Amino acid sequence: MTDPILSLSDVHKSFGPIEVLHGVNFALRPGEVHALIGENGAGKSTTMKILAGYLSQTDGEVIFEGNPIRFDHSDEAEDLGIIMIHQEFNLAEHLAVDQNIFLGRELKKGWRLDHGEMRRRSAELLQRLDCRVDPATQVNRISVPDKQMVEIAKALSRDARVLIMDEPTAVLTERETEVLFEQIERLREQGVAILYTSHKLSEVKRIADRVTVLRDGTMVRSGMVEEFSEHDMATAMVGRELSDLFPPKAEGGAETVLEVRNVSVPGMVENASLNLHRGEVLGIGGLVGSGRTELAEAIAGLRPRDGEVTVKGTALPPGDISAAVKAGLVYLTEDRKGAGLLLEKTLRENLTLPLLSEFGNPLINRRKEEAALSKAIEDFAIRAPDRGMAVGDLSGGNQQKLLLAKTLLSNPEIVIIDEPTRGIDIGTKQQIYQLIADLAAEGRSIIVISSEMPELIGLADRVVVMHSGEITGEVSGADVNEQRIVKLAMGMDAEPEGTAA
């Protein structure tokens, strides 16, 4: 076995008075893919940031090639070839894709920037990742998964000896995940040490050589991947036995609560029509960029659109989100950081933002807000070391839970959830699936947009599939299976018989 290149020895980390890492040990070896798994808030991101020099440990040591090392700045780590992809995007939104990829490491011809070369290499990197974005596009115009690919391209553009990736696949579909894994394989062969986190345990099983499990800031288990089944991993993470991930599917009633007729969003969605019944969980599948998000946003009044959206017989005016909310229709965004949460504000302020009028008029009843927060923390198992902290300091998964709580606060009748479990640990996922089932059982109707095939299949009774901005088909009942969905998503099977069953 090769010597570790980078390791942690008894590392502790406190934020203010709260210690979140209680003595973490583990080592990264060249040519090895090491998976770090654990529940939301277990300390994975914190551990990674310490390794990459973005945070300093309060106690213990970071050891690089056998010597203790202290990074004064992430630059120093980067100079040693330690590269990290953060869980949250680190892209300058106003800059173009290629400008971001080479930010801080611009290529030059003399004193001048070498635009051509940077663009060429960016294109090359993106192509290697099978990502179609034009390197000249401004980052604020590309989709969330594309941003992730840009992040990956940015990391690949640096000469990494250690590559640390914090949930790189959370926002990717299986297809892109495949592409990423090919790259990981390639790097592994080149002798790069790779640290990787994911809540998708099947992925871990597939790609990792070694697995370390964190629970509450403590390392509970570490070993070669062969020693773990997916079930073992989940149990080690959560600290208890997990029952079935998916609750039994609810069958929707006959009453149509939401009718979408010929909705188009210029350049993104064309003539989409669908129905949603009371008590139903409807899935929307498709590849990245197929326009699912745009369709959902158009329905929810967040985008200008053509076509008709009717909630229980009443037409919703386009582009009017408050009308949609009033009609009982809400949308949970896939863009947590950009559109979901106010990162500098507290949990309470975020939770009640969409529904402030319910919390007292004209004066907000603070106690009622606190009560709502307590309930949300309990219902959604939000782990916040401190109730008064800024949401940006929550772990990624806990932010997602808060976003869910916020969206569902108004007790909506129709919920469109875009990537509901993005970055959520397996234990909580189960809770959220249960919650969705419960909502349906209460007679609410849910649309789930998900890039996780098992999630779609496990939750939805009926799945609508999009390709290139158009709805290419619908499957239901026993037809809800991976093969059918993938075919439709690739645009290979648009015949009506697909929907017949």
Next chain:
Amino acid sequence: MTDATAKKPAARRSSVNLQAIGPVVALIVLVLIGISLSDNFLSYANVTNVLARSAFIGIIAVGMTFVITAGGLDLSVGSMAAFVAGVMIIAMNAMTERMGVTLPVVLLGMLIALFSGFAAGMINGLLITRAGIEAFIVTLGTMGIYRSLITWLADGGTLSIGYQMGEFYRPVYYGGIAGISWPIIVFALVAIIGEIAMRHTAFGRHCAAIGSNEKVARYSSVAVLRVRLITYALLGLLVGLAVVMYVPRLGSASSATGLLWELEAIAAVIIGGTLLKGGFGRVWGTVVGVLILSLIGNILNLTDFVSPYLNGAIQGVVIILAVVLQRNTGPAR
């Protein structure tokens, strides 16, 4: 270990406290300097003078706090005040001719001032929210427009309220109840209501949300455009209110009225701890900021400093120092 992120929570907590007391400390220091320089500093007359004259900028700055918190800016308030004062005076003079020196004329005059301010604010707000033009440009434009209009209304000179009417209206600035003069009372009320609105109402929350991240606010079904529009209209209304207190003080308006008030109001807001980029606002901080600015002028008048030419320099230094006190170390933009 230099990493800023690492220190953040600790720094954040302590900096919140420091930020909170920063301007207050500066204010206290100024008061102590004042006391040490002159026995009359704490006299009833001086305290009343300083507070009453702070009222104009103060009332406007409270409105500015909302605009800035919501990520906006208004450079036009100074000229708007001059313009509104001009309109009010012309209207009152015209009405006095017909109705004599009577209370209804004063009340109507006040209404006209409030309404003109509100309308002017609405115009700014509509251009910003509906036409989608950068607030800086819109209000730079209207700043020039209102300043021109008052110059034109006054024919390059001064618009004055009739002498009799002036005397009749005077008590609105110089009078008061229980020894507290009206401008102080009105300023205090505006500040208190403003503070409550900022911290305890949906409107205040929405302003902060919009300033913090407009897209998140929109996705949270906050009526972004409407809230933003309201901040400008509200600021206009408060400019009108400031004018209602200002006109009885000087009884006139000219192209020199309200000069640089916008800078003073914005400075007071920022000194008070509101973020210029938006997302966080503090009305009581603004009040402290206004008082700091007023006190600098007052203290400079208490003694003979080196040269009156250098007043501006001292003012500049104090403004910077007042803010140094509240920022700990972390570099800002």
Next chain:
Amino acid sequence: MTDATAKKPAARRSSVNLQAIGPVVALIVLVLIGISLSDNFLSYANVTNVLARSAFIGIIAVGMTFVITAGGLDLSVGSMAAFVAGVMIIAMNAMTERMGVTLPVVLLGMLIALFSGFAAGMINGLLITRAGIEAFIVTLGTMGIYRSLITWLADGGTLSIGYQMGEFYRPVYYGGIAGISWPIIVFALVAIIGEIAMRHTAFGRHCAAIGSNEKVARYSSVAVLRVRLITYALLGLLVGLAVVMYVPRLGSASSATGLLWELEAIAAVIIGGTLLKGGFGRVWGTVVGVLILSLIGNILNLTDFVSPYLNGAIQGVVIILAVVLQRNTGPAR
């Protein structure tokens, strides 16, 4: 795999184009208005006048573009210009006494101006980056300080360069090569270098990155504080350069020198399409903005509008319109 992606660039290009041509269209419209109103508008003399007088604000505005792109602001440039001009004149007068009316005195004077500007900019930059005080407050403070200092240096009056020296130095403003006057040449050079620096150097790229997201820039190992400091120092240096061109024009400086230049410079930058909140800057846009502002004044002087009192109003309207042209529809902040 998706044609949605394919359609995207097209949409983007059209909106970029509109933004890009917006100010140019406004400029062309103004030129056409100028031509239609006065036969002399396109005369060599008038064109030279307008361009040369734009040079001061123009040179400063190019520097301001970098400051604003990096998410900063500088309110002090007008008073800084006055102060630097004062220092330069005093120094040149002192040197003339000893060294006579000679070229070295002029060159040394220029060096002193450039250096004072640079130093003043550094002070702003250090207070902002090291002491971590909001740029608005720092430069509001130094604005007052420099303005006071020039008043004090000039003893309230005007500092004038000695007559002989003034005559000797004059050609730097009035002279030129091949019929193009020096200020125009220098302005053009500054603009071209600025445009190149913004678009083709790492410095320009880093300014945009910092203005767009400071944390991202820091994580990408951009030396945030240093780049930001450089923007202010560079702006100071350019203020010095503007002064080098300004002093030979009238040979004097007073407390009225450079009044409101900061507003004009910032307005030019924003009209040109640079984002006030930072993240995107366009030097050539700034040049167009400066020309628009100069042309408005020129056209107003070349014709008789209703009342000269209303010049400011017309200016305001044109500024707003110039920007309306460039924003398509989407509401801004």
Next chain:
Amino acid sequence: QTIGVSIPAATHGWAGALNYHAERTVERLEETYPDMDFVLTTTSDPGTQVSDLEDMVATRGIDALVVLPFESEPLTGPIQRIAESGTWVTVVDRGLAQDGIEDLYVAGDNMSFGQTAGQYFVDNLDSGAKLVVMRGIPSTVDNERVEGFEAALEGSDLEVLAMDHANWNRDNAFTLMQDYLSRFSEIDAVWAADDDQAVGALAAIEQAGRSGEMIVVGGAGMKEMVDRIRNGDETVPVNVTYPPSMISTAIEMTAVGASGAAPMTGEFIIASELITQDNAEDYYFEDSPY
């Protein structure tokens, strides 16, 4: 004895000279009268001036006030109250809107300032001559001057081609003059109305190479202008006085009055004189800053 002095800030040349004189006089008098105290404030808008006056009364307990009102109307009420409380009041330059408030009035005469210049043009220009006019900062002072000027031109056949504001500022005047020169091929005279404006206008005329085509008359008696007149400069034949040193006169008279040496009440109007080559010597003060 405390004497308060409140004047506009040094925002343009003339006001700067006013500040200069006020400061020197205060220094000098503080030495002459050791038991006399002076408070000097400068302001750039009427509102602040009222605040300064309030501060003088409330915190400095002034016995006498010398004030150059930034504007007449807004300062009338506040000054009246100070006068009513028994404080001695000397008003300088810009009179109050009500008669009989001040104890002493020291002033120049703005109507006559404009009239004197206008009369000079009427008397010395050929009939049909063409003029351009630069106005100051829009204000009562400026209005009175223009009124006087227009009154003098009334009935003559001089033609005023254009009239715009240059705000008593050299740079603005330079720009404005450049544009006038582009616009009018024939200009016979420029009434710059203020010597800072004259400086700007002259520079523009020289640049355009049109020196000798027209005369330029400024105002207020700036040293450089008087010097040119003295030397028989053809472009600058005359000037009209408006001495900033009137503030010294006012402060001195007030101090004398307050010290009880002699009663000093009434009006002291310093007429606007025409400076010509003949009398220029009398108006040239080598060490005046203005």
